[in-house]
Amino acid sequence: SRTVITFGTFDVFHVGHLRVIERAASLGDRLVVGVSADALNERKKGRPPVFSQAERLAIVAALKPVDEVFVEESLELKRDYILKYAADVLVMGDDWKGKFDEFSDVCDVVYLPRTPAISTTALIEKISGT
Numbered sequence: 001s002r003t004v005i006t007f008g009t010f011d012v013f014h015v016g017h018l019r020v021i022e023r024a025a026s027l028g029d030r031l032v033v034g035v036s037a038d039a040l041n042e043r044k045k046g047r048p049p050v051f052s053q054a055e056r057l058a059i060v061a062a063l064k065p066v067d068e069v070f071v072e073e074s075l076e077l078k079r080d081y082i083l084k085y086a087a088d089v090l091v092m093g094d095d096w097k098g099k100f101d102e103f104s105d106v107c108d109v110v111y112l113p114r115t116p117a118i119s120t121t122a123l124i125e126k127i128s129g130t
């Protein structure tokens with residue numbers, strides 16, 4: 001059986017997140033998702049997420065295509081997570097294209113096209129009217 005792993009913040013969960021999770025799941029038999037820790041997010045994006053890691057984890061864990069979730073504490077631990085969960089495939093959106101090619105010695109690395117015209121940042125701007 002084939003295990004797929006993917007990572008993300010999944011803040012203000014939207015259909016772009018759903019699509020990448022569905023397409024990741026379709027590449028294997030079991031999908032494991034690493035959800036970025038709040039602290040990692042602050043470092044990555046310079047603002048805290050709208051929803052806490054416990055809330056984001058609960059939402060992602062409840063999705064039908066998702067078999068297992070864990071908190072991604074650091075970007076530097078990607079290789080450890082791939083090995084720990086015995087992933088055969090690493091899937092990321094193509095905003096990360098080329099960034100994770102170094103892991104192709106331990107698993108397949110696949111970049112999927114992002115869903116156009118939707119992002120957490122755009123949603124925040126739309127809702128706040130800025």
Ligand code: C2G
Pocket residue numbers: 007008009010011016017019020036072075091092093094095096113114115116117118119
């Ligand atoms: N995504 C997408 N289409 C969008 C928006 C996001 O396909 N319109 C995908 C991204 O490409 C990513 C996933 O949804 O694969 C999660 O996106 P983010 O929550 O923005 O994740 P990010 O902060 O990039 O975290 O270790 C890597 C990081 O933790 C990834």
